[in-house]
Amino acid sequence: MKKGFIFNSGRCVGCNACAAACMLLNGKEVRRRNVHIYNKDAYRHLPVVNISMSCNHCTDASCLETCPVKAYFRDKNTGAVLLDESRCIGCKYCTWNCKFQAPAFNSFKGTIEKCDLCADAISEGHDPACVNSCPTGALRFSDLQNSEKNRPLWIPKEESLYEFEGNYNPLPTEIIPETRFSTDSAKKTDKYSSSSEWSLTLFSFAITAAASLVLTALIKGVYPIGIAILPLIAFSISASLLHLGKVFRSWKSLANIRSSPLSREIAVLLLFSLLSLSTVIIKTPVLLISAAISGILLVISIDMVYLKPTGNRMALHPGQTFINMLLLASFLTGSPVHFIFTGIIKLFLGLRWTIKNEGFDNSGGLRFAAIAIPVILLAGTLSRKVSNDSLFMIFLLAGILADRILFYIDFKPANLSWYINNHLNLNRYEKKRG
C-alpha cells in the first residue's frame, strides 16, 4: 500500500506551521506548501475551510505530462512526482497546468521548485517535515485508503498521494444571534493571476504579425521581404527566451513533443522560422505554401498552449492569436469582405467575453479600447474602401495588441480556489439549513 498525505480539515486551524517547516527546510523564497483558507472573512452562511496542500503527486500528473523538457519524473518506490531542477528551463508551464499550485517558480534560481515528499527523510523512515510539524495532527503521512468516500467534491477524480479523512464537507458553525454578524454576501473570491507576462505578449504579437505577412504574401502571390520577416522572427524568439528562467537550457525544450503543447509550439516555431526565412532567399512556391501553413499551425499551437491550463476556457477569447492573425491577414490582403467578417466575429467574441466574465470593472480602459477599435475600423471599412492607410494600420495593431494584453490578463489557470469556491456555494448552504 502506498503512503501519502492524509489531511483532516476538521483539525486544521490554518496555523501555517506545516508551510513554515517546509520553508525552514527548503528556503523562504518559494512556498512549496500552502495553507489555503477559504472564507477567511467568515461570512456567516459558509463554513471556513482550511486546506494544507503541497504536491499531491498525482497519478495523472499534468506537470509531468506537459513539461517541455521532461524535467519531471516519477519515483518508483514512493510514487512521488519529482523534479530534476537541473533540467528545468523555468518556463513555468507546469505552474499553469497544476491545479494545486504545487510547482512554484523561484525567481532567484530561475527554476521551478516543488515538494519532493522529503524523499531523504522518508527513505530513512521519517515523516516529511510538514507532517512532522503539524501541531494538531491534521496532516499525517500514512497508508492511503484510496476510497471514493474520502474524495471531496472539489478534488478532481484522480488517484494521488493525498487523501482526506474526516468531514471535508463541514456545515457552517451555527451562529447565535445571527444578526450580530454582517450578512453581506460572500466576498469576491481571491483569484490567481498569472501576473502580466510581457515577454509572452510581445512574442505572440510578433508571431501574429509574421504569420500574417507570410500568409498575405502567399495570397498576393509575392515573396515576403526579408526586412519585414527577419526582425519579427528574431524579436519573437528573443521575447520567448526572456520568459524563461534558464535561457541556456532552452534547447532542451523539444524533448516532450509527445505530450507537451509547449514542446509542440516550440517545434512549430522553429519550423516556421526556418521556412519563412528560406522563402526570402529561395523563392519557390512549395516553400512559400509550406511557410504559410506552418504559420497557421504556429498560431494554432500557441493558442493550444493556453487551452489545457484553463479547461478550454480561453478557446473563445477575442485575443486568441489565430483570430488576430486572420484579421491582420485579411487587412493586409485588402479584402474588405474577409476583414468585415473576421472583425464582426472578433467584436462579437469581445462583447461576449466582457459581458460574461469580467465586465468593465478591471482593466476597463483596455477592454473599452479592445472593443472600440474594431468598431471604429469596421465603420471605417464600411464607409470607404480599405486602404493601406498607415493610421488605419496603427489603429488595427493597437487593437490587436490591446486584445492580446487582455488575453494574458484574463488568462487564469484553473486552481484549487475555483473548485472550493464553487463548492462553498452560498445557496447550497442556505438550502441545507432550511
Place this chain on the structure above:
Amino acid sequence: MEEYITACPRNCYSTCTFRVIVKDNAISRILPYPGNLATPEGPCIKGLSYFERASSPDRIIHPLMKKPDGSFERISYDKALDIIGERLIQIKDEFGSHSIFWYKGSGMSGLTNEIGSEFWKAFGGVTTTYGNLCWPAGLEAVRLTLGSVKHNVPWDIVNAKTIIIWGKNTAETNIQEIAFIAEAREKGCKVIVIDPVRTPTADKADILYSIKPGTDAALALAVAGILIERNYLDHEFIQKNLLGFDEFRSSLTITPEKASEITGIPVGNIVDLAEIIGKGKPLTIIPGYGLQRHYNGGQTIRAILSLVLLTGNIGKTGSGLNYANLQSYIYDDPKEPLCYYPDIEKDKPFKRTISMARLGAGMLSAEPELKAAWIERGNPIIQAPDSMNVIKAFHKLKFRVVVDEFMTDTAREADIILPAKNMFEQSDIIGSYWSPYVQFKPKILDPPGEVMPETEIYFLLAQRTGLNTDVLPGPGNDNIEKWLEKRISTVPGITLSDLKKGPVMPQSLQRIAYEDYKFDTPSGKAELYSADAKELWNVSPLPEYVYDKEERNEYPLTLLTPNMGSRIHSQFGNLDIIRNSFDQPGARISPAEAVKRNIKDGNRIRIYNDRGSVVTTAIVSARIPEGTIVFPNGIWLYEGGGANILIEARETDMGYGSAFHDTMVDAEVCTK
C-alpha cells in the same frame, strides 16, 4: 550533530516539549517529542521559528549605549557594567535603593529568574510591581471557589460529551488543545464556543454564541437559574461538597429575558445552552483569559464555575473547569495568584507598590520617587495599559537599563541595552499552566557575540559594586545546573537527572483534579459562597453580574485586544518566517461598522479616545460583531501597533489583574 530534548519557556499554555537537532552550534531541525502527552505533535509555528530566532541577524549581541541624538552605539561589556554599576550606586546613595525600579515581564519562564531577586536583595532592595497583566482575576476566582487552581490532564478532555470553550481562542493560543477537542468532536462531543468574535476556534465548533463583551457572567447566572429550575443538579455533590447553594439560589435575579437583553443572546438560545449543559455530561468548560480581563473578570469566572459545580461536573473524567492547571508549579511558594499580592511579600527589601495594571501612574507617583529602572524579560511600553503614561514615567527617569534579545519599543527607551540570552543558551527548569509536566531546558548553544545570561550579568555586576556574590551562582552553566539541583531538592521525588531524560509529572499530580473532592478552602468544600471574596476584594461573596457602565465613556466601539496565533504578546512578530506566514496585523472591524465610517479594507485608520490615538491598518472582516473593534496586543509601535495607548489602566475586581477589554473607542479613516 547532537539531539536534545527541550521545552518552550514562553508565557503560553502549551509549554511544548520538542527535540532540537544541533549542528555546529546552530539549530538544524526542530522536531516533535511524543513523550509529552499534552503536546505529542510538537510545537506551533512560533516554536519552529526558533530555528530563525536563535540566529536572527536582528538580535542584539553586544551592549549598546544611547547617544545624545537617540541612536545607539556599541560599547564594551566592561564599560557597560562600569556605567551601570556606577549609576546604580550613585542613585542608591543619593535617593535610596528604592528609587530604583525593577520590572520583570513574562518573556521567559524558569527558576533561574529568581537569581535576579537575590541580586537586588543584596543590593539593598528595590521598588517593584504587584499584580499581573494576564490572568490573576480568574486565578483568584478559582482559588476562592476551589481552594487551588488545577484541572484534569489536558488529554482527558477527549472523554467529554460537551465542551464549552468560553472566551478562549484555542486555535491560536493553545493549538495543541485543538487536537484533543477535535478528537472529542470526532467521537460525538458537542463543541460550543462563547465569544464575541468568530475566531478560528469558533470555525471548529458546532455553535458560536456571539456574546456582548463583558456580559458573560449574566449569561452564566441565567443558565444557572434554568439548571436549578429544571433540576439539572447533582444533588449529592451539592449536599456534600458545595457551600452556599441556598444563598446562591436565592441570589439569582437574572432571568433569561434579562440576560438576553444584557448579552444579546436570544432567550431560546439561553435555554438551549442550559439544556445542553444539563444533559451533556460529562461537561468541560474551558474559559480563556480574555473574559476575565474585564473589570468584572473574577466574578465572571466564579459565575461560570457555578455551572460545573451545580451539575457535579468536577472530579470526574471529561469534566471540570479548565482555567489553569498549576500542578506543575511545585517549586513556587506561594503559588499564583498569591505571589502577585503586595501583602504576601515576605522579603522586606522589595517594595511592591506599583500595580502592573496601572504601571505608568504607579511609577509616576511612587514613593520614593523613581530615578532608575531595570527592565528584563518584558516590553512594558506596549504591553502595559495606558502606554502614554508608561512612556511619560520612563522619560522622567534618570537612568534605564533594558535587557533584551531584540530592539523592542521598550529597549528603544533604554540608556543601556544589555543583550539577553535565548532559551537555548542556559539550563533551566520550567512548569506549565496547562500540562502537568515539570521540564528541564538544557543549554544547547553557546551564546553569540557577548551575550550572557542574566544570572552572569548579575554576578559580574555584584562583583563590580562590591556586593556579596556568595548568594549568586557563579558564571558558567555548570554552576547553574548545580544551583538548579539544589533549588529543586526542596521537593522530594524529582531529581535533575530525572528531568534531563524528559518531562516529568510531579508525584502530587491529580490526573483528574479534585477527584478526592478535597477543596483547600476555609470550609473544605467548593465555595459558591466565599466569605474571603468579600473580605479580600469587597465583592459579593456570591458570584454576581456587575458592569458599571457609568465609568465607560461615550465612544461607540468596544476595543478588544486579544493575542494572536503568530505571536506571544510582543514576541516573534519581528521574524521573517512569521512575517512570511501571516498577513500584517491591524485592527479588525465588522463590515457594518466599516460602512458607517466609510472605512475600506486596507485603509489606514485612526482609532481614538480621550487617552490618545493609534494609526493602523483596517481589516474589514465579517468575523467581528458590530459594536466591536479588535486590535491585537503585541504589535510594535513602528508596525502600527500600540492598542495599549487607548486602554484604561484599571484593575480587575480581584487578583490585581488588568481590565484590558473595557475600553471604548471610535475609528475614522486617516486623511493624512
